[in-house]
Amino acid sequence: MSYSIEHIKNMVHPTKIHRTIYTDPELYQLEMERIFEKTWIYVGHESQVANPGDYLTMNIGRRPAIMVRDSKSNEIHVLHNQCTHRGAKVAGKTCGNARAFRCCYHGWTFKTDGKIIGMPHKTGYDGTDISVDNPDLNLKAIRSENYRGFVFANLCDDGPDLEGFLGDAATSIDNMIDRSPDGELEIAGGVLRYRHKCNWKFFVDNLNDTMHPMVTHQSVDDACQAYMDELPEGVTRSKESEIISPFGSSYKMFDDMGVSVGHNGHAYTGGKTSIHSSYSEIPGYLDAMHANYGVEKTEEILSINRHNTIYYPSLTIKGAIQAIRIVRPIAVDETEIETWTFRLKGAPDKMLQRTMLYSRLINSPSSMVGADDLEAYVRLQEGLSSGGSEWVDMSRFVDREQHKEGNMIRAIGTSDISLRNQYQAWLEYMSASKDEQEVA
C-alpha cells in the first residue's frame, strides 16, 4: 500500500498508536526517508577522529557515510561514502586513518575533504566533463555540526541548526561534560555492538519507560538480593550489586525521579535523583572536581542526576555514568545498538572503570538486564503482528501531574509523556513530506 498523509495521521492518536507503526516494512522505509534522512543524526564524537586523516564510517539512515578529520585543515567533515564514478563505498572499514580515499574498483581517489584528485588512465575521458577539476565529482559533503564534541549530520539542507534541534535537552550533554574535572570528554575503551531483532522504536520507547523495570528486571534484582543474603556477616556488597539493584527500585522512586520532554521528541528521565544517584564515591574524583570548579559549583554539577536522555531518534546518553548508545536501524525488525563510553578527562581511572562495569552489566550482549529488555521487545515485535489488539496504549498520567519548566514539560516519572512526545515528533516528521502532501 502507499501511505497518504491522512492515513499516517490516523495512526497516531494522543494516547495510542497503531501497531503497524512497528511492523510494516513500507512504513520503515518511510521512516528512513522522512526521519533518519531528514533530521540531525548522531555520527560520532570528535575524540574518535583525534588525528588528521582519522575516520569513522556509519550509515545515516540507509546512506553510507564517513566522518573524517581533514588531513590538512584539521576540520571534521561528514561525506557520502560513495565513489562518484560507479558508486561503490570508498571506505570499507569501520574506522581507520587515511591520507586519501581510493576507490577499490577503478581507483578514483579523493582527498579527506572529498575533493577528487585522481582517476587512472584519464585520457579516456578527454572531451567529456569527467575530470579532477569537476567539483561535481567530489565526494558529496553532508551538512554537519559539532555540539561540544558531539558530531551530528543531516542529509537535509533545510531545517533548524543543531542547537535549535537539541533545544534544552542539550543540558544533558553539558552536564556530562561538566562532570569532567577538565571539562572535556574522550571516547575510551572500545565499542559494544548489540544486535536487536526488533524495530528500532522499541529500544527508544523503553529508555524512559519507568513502569517496566520492577517487572522486567525483577529477576535480576532478586538475584542480586539472593547473592547478598548469602554473604557472611560484615562482608560488603559487591560493586556489581550497587549498579544492578537500583533497576529493581520502587514505583515511588521512579515517580519521584521525574521526566522532562522537549520538542523534536527529546526527553530525559531523572533530575536531582535517578537510579545513578546513590553510587559510592570514587576516591580522588571529588578532590579533582573541587580543584577545578570549587565546592559550590561541583555540588551544582553533581546534583544533576539524569538517567536516560533521548536525542530522538538516534542518540541516547547517560550523563551520570558517561555511557552513550547509538540507534542504528537495519530493517523493520532489526536494529543495532552501539554502546560507547567516555573518559572524564582529569578524573581518576576508577571512574572509567565503573563506566565499563556499568556498560558490561547493563548494555552488553551478555547483560541480564539488557537481555530481559530485548526479550520484551522481541515479544512486542511478534505480538504486534497480530490484529487481536490494534492499538498500543500510552495513556498513563495524560495531562496530569505535569507543568512547564523552561521550554520543556516536567512530569511525574511514571508518566507516558515521553512516549506521547516521541510519537508527536514521529507524526510531525512523517506527515511533513511536501511531495506526499501534493499527491494526497
Add this chain to the structure above:
Amino acid sequence: MTTQTPQIEKITEFLYQEADLLDQNDLGSWIDLYTDEGTYWMPVERDQVDPLNHISIFYDDKPMMQIRKHNLIHKRAPSKEIEIRSSHLIGNVKIKSYDEKTGLCTVTSNFQAIVYYGEQTLFAGTYQHDLLIKNGGIQIQQKKVVLINCDASHGTIISYI
C-alpha cells in the same frame, strides 16, 4: 620431592569437566571450580589486554557469577524462561607455561560451542585457562574466551560459553 609438569591428559580432562558443567547448566558446581579471585573474561577485541579500562562482553568476578546463577533459576527472568541447551567441543589443548613455585599453569585450547535458546547459535574461538594447580587439585584463576567474531554485533549471549 620433585615437581612435575602437569600431565596434559589431566588438564584436558579438567577442561572437559568444566565444559560439561556448562552443558548441564550446573552453574553452582561450575563456579566452585574458580578460586575466590577467579574471573571469567570475554574480551571484545582479539588482542585486548585490559579488562578494566576497556569494554568487554563479559568480565565477571565470583559475586557476578553468583548473581547470574540466581538469575538463571529465577521463575520470572523473561530471557531465561526456556531451558538453555549447549554443547561444547574442545580441542588442540596445549600447556603454554607452568610455574612450579606458584602452581600457575596456562593452557590454551580451541572450542566450538553450540547454544540453543529458541534458535541455534554457533560460537567458536580460543580459550585460555589460567589454572592453579595445588595439592593435586585444579582451580581456575581466569578463563578467557576469545570469540573469533568477538568484535561483531552479537545478539544476546545467554550463557557462559
